[in-house]
Amino acid sequence: MNGKGTAESMDSAETGSDEGSTADARPAETGAAPSRGRISARAPETRVAEQHDRGAADGHRVSLKGLRAFYGDSEAVKDVDLDFEPNRVTAMIGPSGCGKSTLVRCINRMHEEIPGARAEGEVLLDEQDVYAEKVDVVAVRRSIGMVFQKPNPFPTMSIFDNVAAGVRLSGKRSNDLKGVVERSLRGAGLWEEVKDRLGEAGLGLSGGQQQRLCIARTIAVQPEVIIMDEPCSALDPVATLRVEELISELKRRYTIILVTHNMQQAARIADKTAFMLTGEMVEFADTEKIFTNPDDERTEDYVTGKFG
Amino acid sequence: MSALVGVSARRRRTDQLGRGVLLLATLIALVPLVAIVYTLIQKGAGAISLSFFTTDPNGRFLGDPGGIKGAIVGTVLMVALAAALAVPFGIGVALYMVEYGRGTRFASVVRYFVDVMTGVPSVVFGLFIYILLVVTKVGGGFTAWKGSVALALLMLPVVTRSAEVVLLLVPNDLRETALALGSPRWKVILRIVLPTALPGLVTGSLLAVARAAGETAPLLFTAFGLSTTSFNLGNQMNSLPIQIFNDVQKAQDRLVERAWGAALTLVVMILVLTLVARLVQRRSRTA
Numbered sequence: 284m285n286g287k288g289t290a291e292s293m294d295s296a297e298t299g300s301d302e303g304s305t306a307d308a309r310p311a312e313t314g315a316a317p318s319r320g321r322i323s324a325r326a327p328e329t330r331v332a333e334q335h336d337r338g339a340a341d342g343h344r345v346s347l348k349g350l351r352a353f354y355g356d357s358e359a360v361k362d363v364d365l366d367f368e369p370n371r372v373t374a375m376i377g378p379s380g381c382g383k384s385t386l387v388r389c390i391n392r393m394h395e396e397i398p399g400a401r402a403e404g405e406v407l408l409d410e411q412d413v414y415a416e417k418v419d420v421v422a423v424r425r426s427i428g429m430v431f432q433k434p435n436p437f438p439t440m441s442i443f444d445n446v447a448a449g450v451r452l453s454g455k456r457s458n459d460l461k462g463v464v465e466r467s468l469r470g471a472g473l474w475e476e477v478k479d480r481l482g483e484a485g486l487g488l489s490g491g492q493q494q495r496l497c498i499a500r501t502i503a504v505q506p507e508v509i510i511m512d513e514p515c516s517a518l519d520p521v522a523t524l525r526v527e528e529l530i531s532e533l534k535r536r537y538t539i540i541l542v543t544h545n546m547q548q549a550a551r552i553a554d555k556t557a558f559m560l561t562g563e564m565v566e567f568a569d570t571e572k573i574f575t576n577p578d579d580e581r582t583e584d585y586v587t588g589k590f591g
Numbered sequence: 592m593s594a595l596v597g598v599s600a601r602r603r604r605t606d607q608l609g610r611g612v613l614l615l616a617t618l619i620a621l622v623p624l625v626a627i628v629y630t631l632i633q634k635g636a637g638a639i640s641l642s643f644f645t646t647d648p649n650g651r652f653l654g655d656p657g658g659i660k661g662a663i664v665g666t667v668l669m670v671a672l673a674a675a676l677a678v679p680f681g682i683g684v685a686l687y688m689v690e691y692g693r694g695t696r697f698a699s700v701v702r703y704f705v706d707v708m709t710g711v712p713s714v715v716f717g718l719f720i721y722i723l724l725v726v727t728k729v730g731g732g733f734t735a736w737k738g739s740v741a742l743a744l745l746m747l748p749v750v751t752r753s754a755e756v757v758l759l760l761v762p763n764d765l766r767e768t769a770l771a772l773g774s775p776r777w778k779v780i781l782r783i784v785l786p787t788a789l790p791g792l793v794t795g796s797l798l799a800v801a802r803a804a805g806e807t808a809p810l811l812f813t814a815f816g817l818s819t820t821s822f823n824l825g826n827q828m829n830s831l832p833i834q835i836f837n838d839v840q841k842a843q844d845r846l847v848e849r850a851w852g853a854a855l856t857l858v859v860m861i862l863v864l865t866l867v868a869r870l871v872q873r874r875s876r877t878a
Contacts, residue, residue, distance in 0.1 A: 393771055398694045425773030435764045439786040452774035452782060497768075504772055 342369035342538035343409050343507040345390060345427075350404035352385050352394055359385040361562040362404070367508070367555075372530060372539045374553030374570065376546060378590070382562040383542050387510045390540065391427035392420050408508065425453050428506035432513040434493035436485030436500075443481040445496055449503035463503055471499035472529050491522025498529065508538045516544055527552050546586060550574050558582045631855045638852025648818045648834075648849075656845045659853045661820035662834035666857075668822065669735050669814060669830060670804050673742035677803075678796045680743075681750025689758040690780055702755070708748035714808035716744045721812035735821070735828035738814030745809060746799040753795025757788045790871050797868035801861045807832035831857040 345367040352360035360382045367373045375383040388394040389402045392413060406413045413423045436445045446464045450457050457463055464481070468474040473495045477488070485496055494514060501509060511530070515523040530539060531552050543549050549556050550570060557567040558579075566573065566582045577583045584590055642658055649657040684701065692698030720741040725732055761784050769779040785792075810830050816837060817827040831853050838850035 391771060393767060396767065396770060421773050421775055423773075424771055429768075429771040431764065431768060431771075433764060435762070435768050437765060437768075437783060437787075439783075439789075448769075448782070449772050452769055452772050452778055454773075454775070454778070500772065 342371070342534070342536070343426075344369050344407075345508055345538060345540070346405075346407040347386075347390075348405040348407065350386065350389060350402065350406060352382070352389050352402045353400065354385075354397070355399045359562050360389065360402075363559075363564045365557060365564060365567060367538055367540055369538050370534055370536075371554040372534050372541055372552055373555045373557065374549035375540065375542045375557050375559060376544075376549050376573075376585075377559035377565075378585070379544075380561075381559040383557075383559045384512055386559070387512060387540055387542055390508070391424050391429055391510060393424070393429065395420075421453075425455075425504055426506055427508045427510060428501035428504055430494070430498055430501055430509065430511045430514045433517050434490055434497055436488070436493050436496050438484075438486055440485055441482050442477050442485050442488070442496060445485040446499045446503050449500040453504050455504070464499075467499040467503040468496075470502050470533070471495045472525065472532075473499055489522070491518050491525055494518060494522070494526055495529065498526075498533075502533070502537075506537065508540065509533065510540045510542075512542045513544055514541070515548065523548070546574075558585060560585070628858075631851065631858060634848065635851035635853075635855030638848045639855065643849075643852055644856075647820055650818070656843075656849055659831065659834055659849065659856065661817065661829040662831045662853060663856065664820050664822065665735065665814070665817075665828040665830040666804055666832075666860075668824060669739045669810070669828060670742060670800055672736060672739035672824060673746055673803055674796065674800050676739065676743035677746035677750050677799065681747050681796075681799075682754045682792060684747075684751045685754035685758055686780060686784075688755055690776070690784065705748045705751050708744075709752065712808075713745050713806045716741045717809035717812040719744070720809070725813060731825065733813060733815035733827050735814045735824040735826060738810045738828070738830070739824070741809035741813050742803040742806060745806060746803045749799040749802060750796055753798065754788075754792055757791030757795060758784065760791065761787045790874065794868040794872045797864050797871070801864040801868070804861055804864070805832060805857060807836055811836070831860075 347363055347365040350360055350363045350365075351358060363386060365386075375387060377383050385394060390406050390413070392402075394400050394402050402414065404414075408423075408426060412418070413427075436442075437448055440448060443464055446467050447460050449467070450460060450463055465474060465478075468477060473492060476492060477496075485493065488496060494517075498509075498514075514530075515526050518526065527548065530541065533539060534554075541549070541553060553570045555567065556570040556573040558565045558573060558577075558581075560581055566577055566579045568577070573582060574586050577586065642655070644658055644663065645660055646655075646658040647661045648659075649655075651657075684705070688698045688701060692701070720737050724730075724737045724740065730736075765783050765787065766779055769783045770776070774782070810833055814830060814833070815827045816833045817829045819829075821828050835850045835853045835857070838846045838853070841847060
């Protein structure tokens, strides 16, 4: 759980020592003291340039083992095993009510926020079970960020405060909040559009901009995995395209789990695709295979538009 | 043949009759409202002068009977203390019901009793405090702070219910988003829920204050009356409702006029509070 994507580690990732080296060793290679934490004291300008232009880092693996989710007595997710690979976009597709949203909400333990809802089984984040007894649910959510269907900037806050809220709410200390906000907004491809009006209300932005603001807010916490629950379903085609490009960029640094209603979207940006039906995992394979040559008949019927 | 024909004569007549009845009902309901305001101004305006607000009753049989300075000061102080007691508790109860106890049996029991308390007549709160604090002579007999406690009890259910409604209006999305960012629940409440609900909480509290400011019965048994200005909440204290209650029973026209003047003052004060409450609400809607 300690291979955080700091800029220091990104430098070494650039040189190709990513797969083999342990996360602990990496900061030492570049001479950074571990106590510095995630936010380095280096000048923001250079940091931003690095992270934005060349930034890449190890994502983290998420594995589901025998995951079941319930609302009261009804079982919404039925015994699912699934592996989300690092630095890949994995799309979850399936008709409404098939349990794909419920499944991803189990990963960052948001499922249990609904009264009467519970989950069984294991969700492993790099070998660590997020449902283990000792694990702090707050820490899980800091490591696994989430972007929601409807763009939802905090209404009482400015653009700056919305992004900073990611840091402030999660209780992280930062000496360089301005730097974090700028890096996150650049990371979400929004900086150029809002840099002159950071003090204005987040709600004043367009829908697509608001959703990118929400993505900036999520990456400001520096999670290891990002869950996106139909992030484009409230956006127009142009804004959707912009967010899709952003997702393809973000996978260089994060593991991305994308729930989508839109099969073309899955085909465009997902590396892997999982098809769910009535709570069951029907098929999980490379996106191309799912859309061209699926093994299961139900998958084929769904992707060719026979139902759903 | 097209089915698009004009409105039938019968439907038009029924429509006009319906509208007429509703308009008439509205006009009838307005009559007492207008009459009250008219009477207040007609009878009370004559008493209003600068000295009316800057002097206390002097007990003279002839000439200027003195003003209502002490009563205004007393009402402001006692209601302020009552608000300081009732608003934090009321919002606290509402936060518990909405944020922690949502859907639990305990929360619905609490909500039921809060509703019952809303319907309890104010004289009952006065008697309750009279038995509990005045008769037992806790910190003296009749004192102003006991009046404040009675008013606070009266305000508590009003504040709680209005706060609960406002807190329920905060979209659940915002709570989920903040939780998903890795925020502890208490921080979600302090940083997201309360700021979002703030205008509504202010409005609800101001309306509760406005209601308490006009109450006579809880003060009759607790703060009693005093004809001089006092800033000591540990002592007896005058208030506008008590001043009106006393003056209007007197056999002198000068004193009855003072009662009307005090009533007009009280109504204007409450009107201003209500206006401020509405302004706060409107500003939040346009923001």
